Amino acid sequence: MNRSEIKDFPMSALRIELDRDGCYFAPDTRGMLNKGLPPDMLAGIEAWAALRIAGRLTHLNMERWAEQHGLSEGRMSVLFRLRKAPEQRLAMNELALGLSTTPRNVTGLVDNLERDGLVRRVPDPEDRRSVQAQLTPAGTEKIDALWRSSVEAQTAVTKRFTKDELKQLRHLCLKLVQLMKEEMSR
Amino acid sequence: MNRSEIKDFPMSALRIELDRDGCYFAPDTRGMLNKGLPPDMLAGIEAWAALRIAGRLTHLNMERWAEQHGLSEGRMSVLFRLRKAPEQRLAMNELALGLSTTPRNVTGLVDNLERDGLVRRVPDPEDRRSVQAQLTPAGTEKIDALWRSSVEAQTAVTKRFTKDELKQLRHLCLKLVQLMKEEMSR
DNA sequence: TGGTAATAATTACGCACTTCACTATGAAAT
């Protein structure tokens, strides 16, 4: 497999250039947008498009990376949450909430993890409706190794940003999330 | 359906707060990361996590929005690309390249669009292997209406950023993409 | 010219995830 591609994400087709003000922009995106779009809206749409691209690429990156270890991004997230939980166990609904996904999805993720022996289901003595997922020793070992390796991979990219750029990126992404939250609660 | 949720993305569980320096951060993420992580790496991982959250949310947002018009984000992207193409037609492989996806996926997307009468397949007289997808009048009408509406929806959020913030967001997202491209071509 | 490789699209198949409906249990109310 071609190492310069993520799955079949053909990045060579995605041109990125430096604008005159030293900021990156995607000429194809801009070219398609600036006809028939009021200029004062262009900046917003361009930023949104850039975020969509980065989001998709980071997603594919995580997915592909997890796949090399027999996992998916979702399954890895489950292991990670469990690793940080007290006694390395969480109820299914707590997992769903923490991962911002549906209970049904957690069922499927835990199904797979249990099949691979990384997690086991244990009944909750306090509430007979509830099922808890708990890391097995194999699961703990796996996520620890994966976590070190994952941090390394992410840092290989983020270390080429300045501290301030990283803070800005975090700030702007979360600001967008925050505004979307507000926007939707009307 | 609860208007404050996107699909089943339970955003209420995702706390976002202002740090002392006036920047947003996710306390849960930071809490889980800052044990067992060298502080000089924290900023990078935190930014990465924020981008993943924003990416997921914007994706779900687009998906949900397109769904209200009987489409998916992928199908809408196909219509959009075709709309900007000369004669409103493109070969399947050109579509795959432009959308950064696989030929197989384009086949499926065009299948659906053709079934709904928004697109039709036409043979390429120059190359009998090639099949082109072309917008029907109904497709043109649909994407034009959708585009106006979509710009409106995105602008409702992005207008609450300053011009400079939008430029920074675009710049940082694309810089990340650019660095990932470079990082992977080794 | 004939044989081989490359390319375009598709079929067959699998995985991850979603929605909807359902069962089991707990909590609350009268």
Place this chain on the structure above:
DNA sequence: ATTTCATAGTGAAGTGCGTAATTATTACCA
């Protein structure tokens, strides 16, 4: 105590998107 509603988890069915193999056509080249 029984009815009612909320909560926890899961089965069934459908969608979107991925890989691998297949078919048809074109390009290349000795």
